[in-house]
Amino acid sequence: xxxxxxxxxxxxxxxxxxxxxxxxxxxxxxxxxxxxxxxxxxxxxxxxxxxxxxxxxxxxxxxxxxxxxxxxxxxxxxxxxxxxxxxxxxxxxxxxxxxxxxxxxxxxxxxxxxxxxxxxxxxxxxxxxxxxxxxxxxxxxxxxxxxxxxxxxxxxxxxxxxxxxxxxxxxxxxxxxxxxxxxxxxxxxxxxxxxxxxxxxxxxxxxxxxxxxxxxxxxxxxxxxxxxxxxxxxxxxxxxxxxxxxxxxxxxxxxxxxxxxxxxxxxxxxxxxxxxxxxxxxxxxxxxxxxxxxxxxxxxxxxxxxxxxxxxxxxxx
Numbered sequence: 001x002x003x004x005x006x007x008x009x010x011x012x013x014x015x016x017x018x019x020x021x022x023x024x025x026x027x028x029x030x031x032x033x034x035x036x037x038x039x040x041x042x043x044x045x046x047x048x049x050x051x052x053x054x055x056x057x058x059x060x061x062x063x064x065x066x067x068x069x070x071x072x073x074x075x076x077x078x079x080x081x082x083x084x085x086x087x088x089x090x091x092x093x094x095x096x097x098x099x100x101x102x103x104x105x106x107x108x109x110x111x112x113x114x115x116x117x118x119x120x121x122x123x124x125x126x127x128x129x130x131x132x133x134x135x136x137x138x139x140x141x142x143x144x145x146x147x148x149x150x151x152x153x154x155x156x157x158x159x160x161x162x163x164x165x166x167x168x169x170x171x172x173x174x175x176x177x178x179x180x181x182x183x184x185x186x187x188x189x190x191x192x193x194x195x196x197x198x199x200x201x202x203x204x205x206x207x208x209x210x211x212x213x214x215x216x217x218x219x220x221x222x223x224x225x226x227x228x229x230x231x232x233x234x235x236x237x238x239x240x241x242x243x244x245x246x247x248x249x250x251x252x253x254x255x256x257x258x259x260x261x262x263x264x265x266x267x268x269x270x271x272x273x274x275x276x277x278x279x280x281x282x283x284x285x286x287x288x289x290x291x292x293x294x295x296x297x298x299x300x301x302x303x304x305x306x307x308x309x310x311x312x313x314x315x316x317x
Contacts, residue, residue, distance in 0.1 A: 019068075022313035026303055029311040038309070041165045044302040045069045045076040045113070046312075048211075048262025049282035051087040051122065054103040058087075058288050065283055065299050065317060066110040076301065078163060079113050082262040082280065083120025083173075083211035085152065087287070090121075091128055094137065101151055118170045119157060120211040120263065121183075123148040145174070158189055160196050166304050167204050167255070169196055173212035173240065173263075182236020183212045190245065197253040205308035206253070209260040214240050215247065215277045218266035225293055238264050250275055257308040265292045267300075267314050278302065278312045 030040055047065065052058055069076060086100040125147050127137040137143060142150070145157060157172040171193065175186045185193070193208075200206060213219065219238035240246060250256045251273050258276050265282035278300070285297030296316045303311045 018314070018316040022301060022315050025313050026301060026311055030303065033305055033307075033309070039306050040303050041306050042078070042163055042304040043074065043076045044207075044304065045079045046082065046260055046278070046280045046300040046302055047079060047283055048082040048260075048280040048299075049084045049120070049265055049284055050081070051084055051282070051284040051287055052100060052104055052107065053087045053288060054099045058284065059103055059107050061288075061297065061317075062107050062283060063110050066107065068315075068317065069299070070110065070112055076113060079111065079115040080168075080209055080260060080302075081115055081117040081152070082209050082260055083118050084122045084262065084282075085117065085120065085148070086122060087284075088122045089125040089147070091126065091131070093127075093133060094125075094140065094142075097125055097147070101147075104151065115152075116161070116168065116170060117152040117154060118209055118211055119145055119148055119154070119172050119174050121174050121176070124174055145172075158192065162204075165204070165306060167200055167206045169193065169206060169208045171208055171210040173210045176237075177241075180236075180241050181234060182239070182241040184240065184242045185210075185246065190242070190249070194249055197249065197255060200253075200255050202255065204255060205257045205304070206255040207258040207260065207304065208250075208256055210240075211261065212238070212240055212263045213261040213277065213279050214243055214259055215270055215272050215275075216261065216264065216268055216279045217270060218264040218268045218279050222264050222266060222293070247273070258302070258304065258310050260302070266295050267298060269312060276310055276312070281314060 050062055052062055089097050124145055127134045158170055160169045173183050175184050177184055219235035223232050223235050256275050261279050267281040268279045270277040280300050281295050281298035283299055286292035298314050298316050300314045
């Protein structure tokens with residue numbers, strides 16, 4: 001057994017008891033809501049940053065997560081996958097990406113629950129223009145975001161659906177604009193989002209999910225562990241640089257109650273202007289190298305209630 005696999009399994013076994021606390025907290029919250037006559041409408045399993053590799057330990061670990069989630073007595077209604085499903089599709093030859101998707105197809109057979117996904121930065125297949133294979137690859141019909149859209153059955157890069165009284169909106173974070181300092185949703189997508197929110201009945205709570213966090217403490221803390229404070233700027237590689245525009249839109253809507261994300265491999269919960277922003281860590285932890293800083297490999301369970309409230313608990317498996 002190699003060191004990465006040994007460290008990963010050691011960290012997971014030490015912390016598997018966290019599931020007991022997580023489900024105890026979810027139950028206690030549900031009882032409190034029930035005492036007030038407020039019903040839970042939807043249970044979500046939030047998986048993010050799986051970064052699947054075609055090697056034994058990652059496949060075994062991802063299968064373990066899927067089996068655990070599917071075996072719950074109080075089953076989730078849906079799995080939300082907030083991106084980076086494969087280790088990396090960036091600057092990779094087609095045959096290597098094909099092997100990664102074959103690994104995904106092998107493991108995903110353990111899941112029987114509906115799954116909805118958004119696109120992560122590592123889910124985009126591209127080749128550097130300097131690469132000898134660029135000319136051929138860039139003309140491939142699977143190039144760019146098409147491959148991940150096909151494999152994860154995404155109707156579009158961004159889309160919306162309704163489930164048991166909640167509206168869900170999947171957003172596409174992967175528009176990195178260097179001149180703006182990082183990730184944005186782009187004008188076209190924000191106009192679409194504005195229209196979606198305007199068309200949503202006032203009594204319908206909304207959950208949005210994206211790969212890159214909109215509001216989170218995790219990008220700054222991740223950077224602060226790697227650079228002196230005086231060298232830190234806005235962490236646009238790990239948080240949306242159009243945050244002010246999006247924040248204003250969500251504030252004006254008042255429907256949006258939850259925003260899920262991943263990307264940073266850290267776990268946090270931020271309540272800002274009535275929206276609960278949950279960043280879900282990573283199924284892969286430290287990219288299958290064990291614990292990343294303070295955070296072991298994880299997935300989360302999210303309960304959504306008819307009054308727009310929610311409870312989010314993370315399981316370090």
